[in-house]
Amino acid sequence: MSQENRKRFFRRIEEKAKQLPWYVGEYIDKRKRKLSPASLLNYCHDFIIFFDWILAEQIFSGKRQDIPLETLEKLTRQQVEDFLAFLEYQLDNSPLTVNRKLSALKSLFHYLQNIAETPDLQPYLTRNVMAKVELNKIKEDQETLANRMEGKILRGDEYERFRQFIVRDYGVLYQDNKKIVNFHLKNRERDTAIVSLILGSGLRLSEVAGLDVDDVDFTKHTVRVIRKGNKEQYVYFSEQAAVDLQEYVQLRNGRYGINKSVTALFVAAPMGPKGTTRRLTARAIEKMVEKYAAAFGKPALSVHKLRHSFATRYQSENNDIPKLRRQLGHSSVQTTMIYTHLTNSELQQAINNLDRRRKK
Numbered sequence: 001m002s003q004e005n006r007k008r009f010f011r012r013i014e015e016k017a018k019q020l021p022w023y024v025g026e027y028i029d030k031r032k033r034k035l036s037p038a039s040l041l042n043y044c045h046d047f048i049i050f051f052d053w054i055l056a057e058q059i060f061s062g063k064r065q066d067i068p069l070e071t072l073e074k075l076t077r078q079q080v081e082d083f084l085a086f087l088e089y090q091l092d093n094s095p096l097t098v099n100r101k102l103s104a105l106k107s108l109f110h111y112l113q114n115i116a117e118t119p120d121l122q123p124y125l126t127r128n129v130m131a132k133v134e135l136n137k138i139k140e141d142q143e144t145l146a147n148r149m150e151g152k153i154l155r156g157d158e159y160e161r162f163r164q165f166i167v168r169d170y171g172v173l174y175q176d177n178k179k180i181v182n183f184h185l186k187n188r189e190r191d192t193a194i195v196s197l198i199l200g201s202g203l204r205l206s207e208v209a210g211l212d213v214d215d216v217d218f219t220k221h222t223v224r225v226i227r228k229g230n231k232e233q234y235v236y237f238s239e240q241a242a243v244d245l246q247e248y249v250q251l252r253n254g255r256y257g258i259n260k261s262v263t264a265l266f267v268a269a270p271m272g273p274k275g276t277t278r279r280l281t282a283r284a285i286e287k288m289v290e291k292y293a294a295a296f297g298k299p300a301l302s303v304h305k306l307r308h309s310f311a312t313r314y315q316s317e318n319n320d321i322p323k324l325r326r327q328l329g330h331s332s333v334q335t336t337m338i339y340t341h342l343t344n345s346e347l348q349q350a351i352n353n354l355d356r357r358r359k360k
Helices: 003-017 022-031 039-055 071-072 077-091 095-112 142-150 158-173 178-199 204-209 239-256 281-297 303-318 321-328 338-342 345-360
Strands: 221-227 231-236
Touching: 003 039, 022 039, 022 095, 022 204, 039 077, 039 095, 071 095, 071 142, 095 239, 158 178, 158 281, 158 338, 178 204, 178 239, 178 281, 204 221, 204 281, 204 303, 231 321, 281 303
Parallel strands: none
Antiparallel strands: 221 231
């Protein structure tokens, strides 16, 4: 992520912070050195949902920015549980998503109670209700997660088949729809490059969306990304990804009418007569992959499943968890270990082959 792109992220963060109480803005400012810009922006969205819920429940009457610390101090555990139920049943958030939003609130309340100080050295909060609320217990073990994922990722020759589907077959499938065909012809090199890069590197969605042209090193086959925890890392990509990226980059400027101010690697065409070329958003990339996946006959395939597909293939061919952990940017090796379960079928096949050799 370039300096200009980071500035763009932080401008959006500052805009969101202005919509929140002053103490939340202070917390966000203090976390800029610890969290990646993408994570911090997600925190802002989570906080807005929480404070809007406080207003909707009439726990405080007034504007979101005016909600005082006293309101947070007087929140009951039951009220917090009601908020979590609202996330799950009204907003249809998964248990994992609820955990993420609760973790953001736990971090905020921890800061207000244990780090922030008034001029007379008193904590902002003396009572932290979030410390009384536990995260959802995700009962599924790695084996269960692996089995669930098994049918939703690309395996074997599906990698190249899906790539070729984007390059050519999607247009053939919809050849009677001129609008779809023209849109596909305009964007297929870009779309192929995106999918090829994820399948050839395992990058996260936010990392792909945040790439600038200067982040790509075609000589070393690496891209510069800012990972979770605001850590800079150079991540390797495959030869096929390099080929597809180079093809896209060569036509990028001319096809999308790009001026020097646009640094984004993946861009969207201008909208309307006065539209300008802009960075392709993470949501647009998600929708693009969903579109091709549904037409390919694998609707459960998503950007995250493409990342899993890369990791499964890497582990199957290299059996090197430490290197895979670094490539994926996992903070815990336990997260990476799921891919040892995903390759159990290959292990079983290898053992069966040994039995066949003995019988000969």
